[in-house]
Every structure is written in C-alpha cells, then in structure tokens.
Amino acid sequence: MKIAPEELLRQHNLSLTAVRLALLEALHANPHSDAARIFDVVHNKIAAASKQAIYNNLNTLVECGIVREIKPKGQASLYETRTGDNHHHIVCRSCAGVFDTDCHDCAPCLTPKDSHGFVIDEAEVIFWGVCPSCQNNHNSKGKNNAEC
Numbered sequence: 549m550k551i552a553p554e555e556l557l558r559q560h561n562l563s564l565t566a567v568r569l570a571l572l573e574a575l576h577a578n579p580h581s582d583a584a585r586i587f588d589v590v591h592n593k594i595a596a597a598s599k600q601a602i603y604n605n606l607n608t609l610v611e612c613g614i615v616r617e618i619k620p621k622g623q624a625s626l627y628e629t630r631t632g633d634n635h636h637h638i639v640c641r642s643c644a645g646v647f648d649t650d651c652h653d654c655a656p657c658l659t660p661k662d663s664h665g666f667v668i669d670e671a672e673v674i675f676w677g678v679c680p681s682c683q684n685n686h687n688s689k690g691k692n693n694a695e696c
C-alpha cells in the first residue's frame with residue numbers, strides 16, 4: 549500500500565477499528581483473496597471478530613473504494629488493496645490462480661469505440677488462459693494417461 553492503512557481510513561472518514569486495520573493488512577499480504585480466506589486471516593488475529601463484522605467491514609471498504617472487488621465468472625469475489633490504477637487480471641482456467649497485469653498502455657482500455665457520452669474512469673478486463681504451471685502439469689499428465 550502506498551498509504552498507511554490508518555491514513556487511508558482517516559481520508560475516507562472511517563473510524564480506525566482493529567477489524568478494519570486487520571482487514572487491510574490481510575488483503576495487503578494476500579491480494580486476490582476471497583472473503584472466506586480473508587475471514588480466516590483476520591479471525592486468527594482477532595478471535596473476537598464475528599464473521600458478520602468482518603464481512604460488513606469488508607463491504608464498507610469496497611464501497612469507499614479502499615478495497616477493489618473483482619468477480620471472475622464462476623468464482624467467489626476476490627479482493628485487493630491495489631486500487632485506482634486500472635490494472636487488469638489474468639485468471640487461470642485450470643487452477644483459478646489470479647495475476648495482476650498492467651495495461652500495455654492504459655489509454656486504449658479507457659477509450660471504447662462508442663462511449664455513449666460517458667466520462668469513463670475504469671475498464672474491467674479479465675484475461676483468461678492457462679498458467680505456466682498448469683501447462684506443465686497438463687503436458688506431463690497427457691503423456692501418461694488419457695485423462696485429458
């Protein structure tokens with residue numbers, strides 16, 4: 549994170565709570581985690597925090613734009629603290645691994661052929677494919693059995 553979690557919360561007029569700080573730390577350490585994984589990390593740190601409290605706070609952070617939510621189709625929503633840079637994601641069809649990728653040049657992504665008069669500030673692009681380690685698995689498996 550470019551800005552300290554305390555400062556981020558202050559900028560958005562959110563009160564500093566242990567759960568919110570733990571959420572931001574958990575997301576920073578585990579980008580592209582789903583809510584269940586984030587709950588585990590935060591709950592390990594703050595045993596008293598309920599699932600409801602953790603999920604509610606996560607939603608608040610998303611609504612304020614401190615946390616970005618991405619929704620690859622067929623998967624639970626994933627969360628990350630890298631916001632505001634219009635970066636894109638590459639998702640593996642095989643293991644569901646998610647990687648960040650910067651645009652080659654961000655301008656074209658924000659310039660659709662027809663903007664319908666909108667002032668556009670974000671483009672959400674998900675690239676789908678097969679990651680290198682799944683490619684290797686597939687190749688070595690394919691030689692030994694006909695599973696694929």
Ligand SMILES: [Zn+2]
Binds near residue numbers: 640643679680681
């Ligand atoms: Zn993979």
Ligand SMILES: [Zn+2]
Binds near residue numbers: 579
């Ligand atoms: Zn990302």
